[in-house]
Amino acid sequence: MKKKIKSDDKKYIWHPFTKLSNDYDPLVISSAKDDKLVDIDGKEYFDLISSWWVNIHGHGKKEIIKAIDEQLQKFEHVLFTDFTHKPAVDLAKELVSILPKNLSRVFFSDNGSTAVEIAMKIAIQYWSNIGEKKNKFVSIIGGYHGDTFGAMSVGYSSGFYKPFEDVIQKQFFISFPEYWSGKNDIERAEKIALEETEKIIDKNGKRIAAVIMEPIIQGASGMKICRTEFLDKVLKKFKDSGIIIIFDEVMTGFGRTGKMFAADYLKIKPDIICLAKSLTGGYLPLAATVFDKKIHDNFFGGDISKAFLHGHSYTANPVACASALASLDLFKKENTLKKIKKISLIHKECLEKISKKTSVSKVRTIGSIAAFDYNKIDTKYGSKESDILKKKFLENGLLLRPLGNTIYIMPPYCIEENSLYNCYQKIIEILG
Numbered sequence: 001m002k003k004k005i006k007s008d009d010k011k012y013i014w015h016p017f018t019k020l021s022n023d024y025d026p027l028v029i030s031s032a033k034d035d036k037l038v039d040i041d042g043k044e045y046f047d048l049i050s051s052w053w054v055n056i057h058g059h060g061k062k063e064i065i066k067a068i069d070e071q072l073q074k075f076e077h078v079l080f081t082d083f084t085h086k087p088a089v090d091l092a093k094e095l096v097s098i099l100p101k102n103l104s105r106v107f108f109s110d111n112g113s114t115a116v117e118i119a120m121k122i123a124i125q126y127w128s129n130i131g132e133k134k135n136k137f138v139s140i141i142g143g144y145h146g147d148t149f150g151a152m153s154v155g156y157s158s159g160f161y162k163p164f165e166d167v168i169q170k171q172f173f174i175s176f177p178e179y180w181s182g183k184n185d186i187e188r189a190e191k192i193a194l195e196e197t198e199k200i201i202d203k204n205g206k207r208i209a210a211v212i213m214e215p216i217i218q219g220a221s222g223m224k225i226c227r228t229e230f231l232d233k234v235l236k237k238f239k240d241s242g243i244i245i246i247f248d249e250v251m252t253g254f255g256r257t258g259k260m261f262a263a264d265y266l267k268i269k270p271d272i273i274c275l276a277k278s279l280t281g282g283y284l285p286l287a288a289t290v291f292d293k294k295i296h297d298n299f300f301g302g303d304i305s306k307a308f309l310h311g312h313s314y315t316a317n318p319v320a321c322a323s324a325l326a327s328l329d330l331f332k333k334e335n336t337l338k339k340i341k342k343i344s345l346i347h348k349e350c351l352e353k354i355s356k357k358t359s360v361s362k363v364r365t366i367g368s369i370a371a372f373d374y375n376k377i378d379t380k381y382g383s384k385e386s387d388i389l390k391k392k393f394l395e396n397g398l399l400l401r402p403l404g405n406t407i408y409i410m411p412p413y414c415i416e417e418n419s420l421y422n423c424y425q426k427i428i429e430i431l432g
């Protein structure tokens with residue numbers, strides 16, 4: 001059976017973010033429970049990256065499965081133009097109740113990239129609807145926002161898109177003053193980024209529709225963290241210039257940073273927020289782009305040319321909405337933010353130990369995310385050394401995927417304290 005799955009996989013499948021080669025040998029997963037995945041041979045793996053950052057309460061959570069099942073018994077899907085349904089309305093209402101107060105209109109789609117495209121398109125059309133041509137974006141060096149064309153343009157500096165260089169729109173970028181414990185001279189790096197912001201706004205403000213960023217922590221570029229005081233200063237400059245602020249919280253949303261949203265750490269709130277990944281608890285694809293009412297109202301009434309003519313077949317899929325509602329309910333029932341706090345304390349304690357290794361630098365953590373750089377391997381994404389390390393982790397029952405030479409740990413919130421300590425112990429042994 002395993003052999004057949006693997007040979008058919010080789011014959012029929014093209015995997016994402018994967019170097020095609022005859023040596024490619026993916027793990028065949030046959031079940032999952034709580035914080036563990038089980039392969040077809042029965043070997044268990046701690047899911048220390050939450051299945052690409054989507055899973056939050058753990059795998060096989062009965063409350064979420066029940067909600068999905070109950071919705072399936074009613075109806076599985078219906079178009080969302082001219083029709084609506086309770087799961088979508090309830091979810092929108094619930095999201096609005098937990099997001100920053102100004103965000104109150106929800107546009108559903110299917111994944112993080114579409115959530116970002118929608119935010120960017122709405123930002124451009126917002127200005128167009130009031131007769132202004134503003135179609136440029138500012139983003140932060142290293143930011144990643146997904147793999148569709150708009151998202152690639154604002155995530156260009158993440159380094160994944162060289163072949164598309166000539167067809168991607170050119171945007172403006174400001175530097176990211178990365179912070180970690182013991183970092184010297186952070187004020188200087190922040191001052192430079194603030195000056196860059198001022199320059200871009202002064203010179204090109206009239207052409208800029210919006211600024212988009214992963215607030216506080218950049219995921220794909222290596223779990224890089226900046227200081228909230230700095231970010232508030234940058235955001236104020238955009239706010240004062242009337243530039244729309246978009247937060248891409250596709251990775252940071254739903255407790256990852258220790259608060260429900262990274263926006264909750266900041267004084268200046270976004271006009272648009274993008275949510276996906278763990279919105280459904282990690283069970284089904286769903287995304288939401290949520291808007292300030294003033295942006296929504298600008299599209300209200302009038303001619304069809306003013307409307308946002310954009311939609312996806314599975315917009316607001318009711319089964320996915322039911323899953324999201326069950327996930328949000330678990331936050332209340334299980335006091336999930338308290339669980340995250342415990343994880344965060346273990347991260348701090350274990351990182352302290354890890355930071356003593358000479359091969360380790362830039363130790364950093366926020367909420368349920370911990371990261372450090374491992375200087376014995378290449379900094380390039382997908383290097384041979386990082387593949388070897390990834391394999392070693394798997395052999396030891398740990399699903400970890402280094403980003404360049406950054407090793408990060410982002411478990412589902414259900415992980416038991418002892419399990420997390422044991423995982424750290426194994427990591428320390430493997431790093432040598």
Ligand SMILES: Cc1ncc(COP(=O)(O)O)c(C=O)c1O
Pocket residue numbers: 111112113114116144145146147214219220248249250251252276277
């Ligand atoms: C911050 C951020 N935005 C957008 C995306 C794209 O999401 P998706 O993979 O669901 O298209 C990702 C994916 O990793 C992400 O981390």
